[in-house]
Amino acid sequence: MPVILINGQPAEHISVLDRGFQYGDGLFETLRVSAGKPRRWAQHMARLTRGCQRLRITMPEPALLWSEAMALCAGKTDAVLKIVVTRGRGERGYAPPVPAVTTRVLSLSSAVAFPSLYYREGVSVRVCDTRLSGNPALAGIKHLNRLEQVLARAEWQDKGRDSEVAEGLMLDNNNNVIEGTMSNLFCVQEGEGGSILKTPSLVHCGVKGITRENVIRVAGAAGISVQETTLGLTDLYRSQELFLCNTLMGIWPVRRLGEHHFTVGPVTRQLSQALESLRD
Numbered sequence: 001m002p003v004i005l006i007n008g009q010p011a012e013h014i015s016v017l018d019r020g021f022q023y024g025d026g027l028f029e030t031l032r033v034s035a036g037k038p039r040r041w042a043q044h045m046a047r048l049t050r051g052c053q054r055l056r057i058t059m060p061e062p063a064l065l066w067s068e069a070m071a072l073c074a075g076k077t078d079a080v081l082k083i084v085v086t087r088g089r090g091e092r093g094y095a096p097p098v099p100a101v102t103t104r105v106l107s108l109s110s111a112v113a114f115p116s117l118y119y120r121e122g123v124s125v126r127v128c129d130t131r132l133s134g135n136p137a138l139a140g141i142k143h144l145n146r147l148e149q150v151l152a153r154a155e156w157q158d159k160g161r162d163s164e165v166a167e168g169l170m171l172d173n174n175n176n177v178i179e180g181t182m183s184n185l186f187c188v189q190e191g192e193g194g195s196i197l198k199t200p201s202l203v204h205c206g207v208k209g210i211t212r213e214n215v216i217r218v219a220g221a222a223g224i225s226v227q228e229t230t231l232g233l234t235d236l237y238r239s240q241e242l243f244l245c246n247t248l249m250g251i252w253p254v255r256r257l258g259e260h261h262f263t264v265g266p267v268t269r270q271l272s273q274a275l276e277s278l279r280d
């Protein structure tokens, strides 16, 4: 069975004229596959649709994407499905081609196994030097331009230090904490009426993760109040609990951020369990 489908056909090569290659003119989704099918399909399709609307790219029919995804995922118990959608081929220059024919690429790869220690005791996180630039037109969606994340991720690869660091935290140019290089961030603070879950507002930059959406949902269902707000590093250092989340890792409690230490707390545990037991 092929592991890559380009516009529905088994293939490995794409035109150099494709605007995804030329300009990063497109979007992507990374999905967890279990029991032969992608999980949280409707949510991933909803974000892809929003991204296509924002960039004015014609969204492929979700039913078509589903049938191609199912062909790739058949028989897979644990895998990763990546869907890339681009504006398709164009001539030289930025002007979007008219008409444009969307390119779709579905690829399947092996599941990522993270150390169980990450879940039991939490991960070490560095504060990245690379900043995220603000642009409300691109905030929230999962577009293909990921150079800031590439630079940030290289910070603890190139230097050969921070070997135990599992993720890096990224700030914007106003010193607001936004997210991890590949994940969203939550902190737990004690309020007058109990624990408050806070997560950075993603109006200016950042990716609105599917897992973030689900954490907010399960927290609400558990009666935990949630605030999407402006957070600085000192707000994080003052928090009782911190955790990061994405589709592939679920929830990673943070045990160290820079020189600050945290323990895996009850709210993080409760939300991890609730997230795992979400259907779909």
Ligand SMILES: Cc1ncc(COP(=O)(O)O)c(C=O)c1O
Residues within 6 Å of the ligand: 030, 149, 179, 180, 181, 182, 183, 184, 206, 207, 208, 209, 210, 211, 212, 245, 246, 247, 248
């Ligand atoms: C920059 C960034 N933010 C957040 C996320 C989390 O998104 P999701 O929960 O949809 O996996 C990702 C996932 O890859 C990401 O790359």
